[in-house]
Amino acid sequence: MTRAPPHHDVADLGLAEVGQGRVEYADARMPVLRSIRQRFARERPLDGVRIAVCHHVTAETANLVRTLSAGGADVALCASNPLSTQDDVAAALVDRAGVAVHAFQGEDMATYYDHIERVVDTEPHVTMDDGADVISVLHSRRTELLPALLGGTEETTSGVLRLRALEAEGKLGFPVVAVGAAQTKRFFDDRYGTGQSTLDGILRATNTLLAGRVAVVFGYGWTGRGIALRARGAGSQVVVCEVDPLRALEAKLDGFEVMPALAAAAKGDIFITATGGRDVVRREHYELMRDGALLCNAGHFDVELNLADLRAVAPERRTVREHVEQHVAPDGRRLHLLAQGRVVNLAAAEGHPAAVMDVAFANQALVAEYIVRHAQELRPRVYDVPRELDHEISRLALASLGVEIDTLTDAQQSYLTSWELGT
Known part of the structure; x- marks a missing residue:
């Protein structure tokens, strides 16, 4: 029996086959995220977690969504920019991956915010923002949903500025991890x-x-x-x-x-x-x-x-x-x-190459897992990405490039962490 598509608002589901090809092409260039997806599929760390994602709806984002879904999450997706949506990718996510997508190329601002509302309607446990629009809606018009939020992530520097302003006023309703401030994200994504x-x-x-x-x-x-x-x-x-x-x-x-x-x-x-x-x-x-x-x-x-x-x-x-x-x-x-x-x-183009978003979205996936696992310890504030996650992503990226590096000897490690040793 054919599965009915989830609730959605996309341009044309008939574009799904073309979009699936685009998603798979990008996936072949995203080995770090693919390795995380394989582990997620085995361990299911996001089972039963509803995630509201507001990002550019591109082939690279589709592979992030696929990774979250492989981990057991129920994902709803809307666009973070009215002009960046790839309509064929949106169709593929609905038709092939069963994801609730609300996005199409060129949507007006009224539709843009309606789509955010539709994603918020899923009553998420975790948010993933690219500009803090979902978090802004939750804090302005949908405050009744704040108590159920385990945490959120923010991709951009602009979004982090908005969140730090909320935090400074004592109004941030749940913990948010500034993925945009991760060293792997800034270095790889922003510069290159x-x-x-x-x-x-x-x-x-x-x-x-x-x-x-x-x-x-x-x-x-x-x-x-x-x-x-x-x-x-x-x-x-x-x-x-x-x-x-x-x-x-x-x-x-x-x-x-x-x-x-x-x-x-x-x-x-x-x-x-x-x-x-x-x-x-x-x-x-x-x-x-x-x-x-x-x-x-x-x-x-x-x-x-x-x-x-x-x-x-x-x-x-x-x-x-x-x-x-x-x-x-x-x-x-x-x-x-x-x-x-x-x-x-x-x-006017396609955004970052898939190899770049591989590292950026590896951050998003691992931070989502971190939020779920540490929800009881986190408080309503803006957090940096834990250093160990930055290092894990760097390690996976180097491995995908076939690069090996040295490790410290015990003596070297002791020298760097002891106050007794010196001149």
């Missing part, structure tokens, strides 16, 4: 993943030549470092804008030009925000930009580029390519907004 995929999104959207262009990167955190490094590798002259003096000094010593945003606005050809803040590029910057400038965002939310100011400075607009909206100022200058100001690597 976003660094490469941001340029991929720019190139797919614009087909522009990066060599010889001035690329202005706002923010020199892990993501900004990766973008600056890859842009320089493509032949761009890279300018970094920062508000943190330590990061600005690091950018300078790494060989990049560092200057205030107003000075960079008059010099740049390509502008890329990666700060986690808002109104990074605004009216006074748009007024100084040269004809043909490209504007894009690699931060999580679409608030880094002030779009109201852009429309005020350059009110005439039209779509000139897919994901490229041309804004024309009264003086004839053309400023090009990519992917509506949303995260360009997902809205």
Whole structure:
């Protein structure tokens, strides 16, 4: 007898076969997560646990969901970005994996939040956020569900900022682990993943030549470092804008030009925000930009580029390519907004390569297991990923690459952990 699909809202279940192929292709490039899935299937550490996942609905996320399901979890999934959903993958998860998915490409904001509500309706024990939207809904409109929450995870730096604000006000209703702050996630995902995929999104959207262009990167955190490094590798002259003096000094010593945003606005050809803040590029910057400038965002939310100011400075607009909206100022200058100001690597490309998300989502899976096992010990606060999980993921990643490393001898270990030994 054919199994009825779970409650869902996706574009077209007829896309399931194509989506399943995409999921399997990604899975072949995610050996760390695959090894965790195999263990989960044997041990079932998440049996009976309801997990609400709000992430980009991509083939890589599908393999995370499959891993959670293999561990016994009942998973409901919605999108963390209206433009990043791969409709064929959403269909495959519903049709082939029996997952309740509420997401389709291009959903409006009303639908976006309705989909979050549908996932919250499952009364989850664990949340997995990419921007803290599920947690925000739980703390604002669905507070009756807070007592049942064992814990949650947060993927992004932007989301962690929101959660720390909740914690500081004494309003965080359950423990949350900042997966986005894990060393394996920051190092691998932010620097190498976003660094490469941001340029991929720019190139797919614009087909522009990066060599010889001035690329202005706002923010020199892990993501900004990766973008600056890859842009320089493509032949761009890279300018970094920062508000943190330590990061600005690091950018300078790494060989990049560092200057205030107003000075960079008059010099740049390509502008890329990666700060986690808002109104990074605004009216006074748009007024100084040269004809043909490209504007894009690699931060999580679409608030880094002030779009109201852009429309005020350059009110005439039209779509000139897919994901490229041309804004024309009264003086004839053309400023090009990519992917509506949303995260360009997902809205105009495919996001991180599967090998990158393998490590990031290994964190999510192991932290979910950690939350369930340690629920009685955790308190309503923001936790870092336990160091032993970071090391376990690194070990699995090295093993998948065929890399062996040394271990400390007993004498070396004693030397590093004793106060008696010294000069």
